[in-house]
Amino acid sequence: MKGWYISSRPEEPAGESTAWYAAFWGFCADYLNAKFGNEWCLSPEQSLCIQSGNWNVPEQLLVRTPKGGNKPLALLHDTSIIDVRLQLPDKKDRESKDNLRIMTVPAALLTCSPGFYSNHEADARSVLSMISHASEILPHLLQGGHSTIAGRLAGAFRNIGRSVIADDIVAAMKAAGYSVTEADPFAKEAVIVFGDRELSPxxxxxxxxxxxxxxxxxxxxxxxxxxxxxxxxxxxxxxxxxxxxxxxxxxxxxxxxxxxxxxxxxxxxxxxxxxxxxxxxxxxxxxxxxxxxxxxxxxxxxxxxxxxxxxxxxxxxxxxxxxxxxxxxxxxxxxxxxxxxxxxxxxxxxxxxxxxxxxxxxxxxxxxxxxxxxxxxxxxxxxxxxxxxxxxxxxxxxxxxxxxxxxxxxxxxxxxxxxxxxxxxxxxxxxxxxxxxxxxxxxxxxxxxxxxxxxxxxxxxxx
The missing domain is CATH 1.10.3290.10 (Fido-like domain)
Known part of the structure; x- marks a missing residue:
């Protein structure tokens, strides 16, 4: 890629970051769609950040695609994109927001790394609070027999005060014949009580x-x-x-x-x-x-x-x-x-x-x-x-x-x-x-x- 054009205000000093940060998400969406068509989506961690409402510009945007080159593309102001060669989740586990292809909340929670809960504590708790019933996530857990992930999610839901969801996850997995050990992935206790009705991340x-x-x-x-x-x-x-x-x-x-x-x-x-x-x-x-x-x-x-x-x-x-x-x-x-x-x-x-x-x-x-x-x-x-x-x-x-x-x-x-x-x-x-x-x-x-x-x-x- 030889370069790009960015619209900016005439009075804005040359090289200032404002225009780039404002254009970042739109640019990335257009670039990824042009390069990979519909065969890409953001990583589960970045998908969860966006699902929780966090649109801050990351230093490195991690993208999944079967056509990935596993190499970073350096962009302006110390930002970059890296396309990792990985298979995409099922179509039902993907959606689009502002032309960005991201994973649904249940699918991203299933595949995100354990470190997400400590590295992105606010985003993790916010996105967990969007789940109102265990049935939203149980099909993914049962289909793959993900007993370790089930234990981690049960611990995470209990941490934010959603004990009913945690109990339902553990009970459903055990009823299906899986052994589940509950483990809290958060480093700290939640500082607020999450109500069942407040689903705004x-x-x-x-x-x-x-x-x-x-x-x-x-x-x-x-x-x-x-x-x-x-x-x-x-x-x-x-x-x-x-x-x-x-x-x-x-x-x-x-x-x-x-x-x-x-x-x-x-x-x-x-x-x-x-x-x-x-x-x-x-x-x-x-x-x-x-x-x-x-x-x-x-x-x-x-x-x-x-x-x-x-x-x-x-x-x-x-x-x-x-x-x-x-x-x-x-x-x-x-x-x-x-x-x-x-x-x-x-x-x-x-x-x-x-x-x-x-x-x-x-x-x-x-x-x-x-x-x-x-x-x-x-x-x-x-x-x-x-x-x-x-x-x-x-x-x-x-x-x-x-x-x-x-x-x-x-x-x-x-x-x-x-x-x-x-x-x-x-x-x-x-x-x-x-x-x-x-x-x-x-x-x-x-x-x-x-x-x-x-x-x-x-x-x-x-x-």
């Missing part, structure tokens, strides 16, 4: 990650603030930090703003109708939207400080924050009013990130579950760190997710008496790297530590 993964990550946050973050001040004083400090907050938050998103422009827009000294050709036009619209959204967030903070449940306040108010954030762009005709109607209904990609946010259909399940977790969380530090992280992980909107995540973080910080915290533009690289580590590797420690330092610095300056 995305929701279950988020619940698992929240439960596992909150312990790290509590070990890393300073305790809630003990310094006392009245509500008016807290809100006054929020007002005083606005210019700094707006400058850094907008700069992180790539807007070219100055404190002078932000102040001019806030005070009404910039008329968009007379500045349409000004190079600052888009930046000024963003600054005006930030000012309007900031006022809405401040109202929410006021309610939280007066004792209203923080998660409930933000759940009820976040749609208004978002509308205010982009209202000036709508008035100027740059953003369609329909874009403010709700959560996104199309794919979205994050610059330079291997993390692929959930599909739009998954967002509809995730956001109610997200706000339930936020509301039920007792610790303000956890609400702030994980509230920010999971909001940008889900990426419920086409644009503005970072600003919304930082607004949400500060609303949750207020619920614990922590000061409003600005993430400096100068720390953008560290900030984004910490989010990437949490999104791709489920390691929240760098992000929690990053925010903890900023919050601690703010608490120290307040005495």
């Amino acid at each position: 995305w929701v279950n993964r988020m619940r698992m990650s929240w439960a596992a990550m909150r312990t790290v946050v509590l070990e890393t973050f300073p305790p809630p603030s003990s310094w006392s001040q009245n509500i008016d004083a807290y809100l006054q400090q929020v007002d005083e930090i606005y210019l700094t907050d707006a400058y850094h938050s907008l700069s992180i998103e790539g807007y070219r703003v100055s404190e002078e422009l932000i102040e001019r827009v806030r005070s009404g000294g910039w008329d968009p109708e007379h500045n349409r050709k000004d190079r600052e036009y888009a930046d000024a619209l963003a600054a005006r939207g930030y000012w309007q959204a900031f006022q809405a967030v401040k109202e929410s903070v006021d309610k939280i400080l007066h004792g209203h449940a923080a998660g409930q306040v933000v759940r009820d108010a976040h749609a208004r924050w978002y509308r205010e954030l982009f209202a000036p762009s709508v008035s100027a005709g740059i953003t369609a009013a329909t874009d403010l109607a709700g959560y996104r209904n199309q794919p979205v990609y994050i610059r330079k990130s291997r993390h692929v946010p959930p599909r739009s259909e998954a967002v509809r399940d995730l956001m109610p579950a997200y706000f339930t977790l936020l509301h039920e969380e007792a610790e303000p530090a956890v609400r702030a760190v994980l509230g920010h992280f999971f909001f940008v992980f889900i990426h419920p909107y086409i644009d503005g997710n970072g600003r919304m995540g930082r607004f949400l973080m500060n609303a949750m910080l207020a619920s614990g008496g922590y000061p409003w915290t600005v993430i400096p533009f100068e720390t953008r690289t560290e900030y984004m790297a910490a989010l990437e580590e949490a999104s791709v590797r489920r390691n929240i420690e760098p992000f929690a530590g990053f925010l903890a330092k900023l919050v601690q610095k703010g608490m120290t300056s307040k005495g």
Whole structure:
């Protein structure tokens, strides 16, 4: 293969990874279909990742095909495809998602390696939770007499709290004359209880990650603030930090703003109708939207400080924050009013990130579950760190997710008496790297530590 074309935005720097990560799955599907026709499918492990909703870009994509050459094909940005010469599963055990040929959940669970459960713990538990009855997997086990695999699956189901399925697998195999020794393939106990009715892999993964990550946050973050001040004083400090907050938050998103422009827009000294050709036009619209959204967030903070449940306040108010954030762009005709109607209904990609946010259909399940977790969380530090992280992980909107995540973080910080915290533009690289580590590797420690330092610095300056 001599090369390939990738569509990218004209303003995107040459060689940046964003366009490749956005094109990765479509490119691989087209390439594999062109080379192998319909005689290929992804490995059972990769199939299970996709079945569980994990579309993150892997470093190496493993493919099964009878025509395989057993050699890797190097692609851009340290990714590759390796086609392994193996027979395909039966047609009934294969399906297609977005032009990718993958194995069904039962077939992939039957053939995946034992190491999958420890190496991809969240994906494994998420995909197991999609099985509602033992009958979905027993035909595969009985047909091949897979007693060892049956024991492993029984142990896996029992680990996530699906003991009825585990018992049915063992009983059915023994009734057929097979000896089964149950063995738990997971290295750890499940951190949540999996309900029989919650079959969304995305929701279950988020619940698992929240439960596992909150312990790290509590070990890393300073305790809630003990310094006392009245509500008016807290809100006054929020007002005083606005210019700094707006400058850094907008700069992180790539807007070219100055404190002078932000102040001019806030005070009404910039008329968009007379500045349409000004190079600052888009930046000024963003600054005006930030000012309007900031006022809405401040109202929410006021309610939280007066004792209203923080998660409930933000759940009820976040749609208004978002509308205010982009209202000036709508008035100027740059953003369609329909874009403010709700959560996104199309794919979205994050610059330079291997993390692929959930599909739009998954967002509809995730956001109610997200706000339930936020509301039920007792610790303000956890609400702030994980509230920010999971909001940008889900990426419920086409644009503005970072600003919304930082607004949400500060609303949750207020619920614990922590000061409003600005993430400096100068720390953008560290900030984004910490989010990437949490999104791709489920390691929240760098992000929690990053925010903890900023919050601690703010608490120290307040005495």
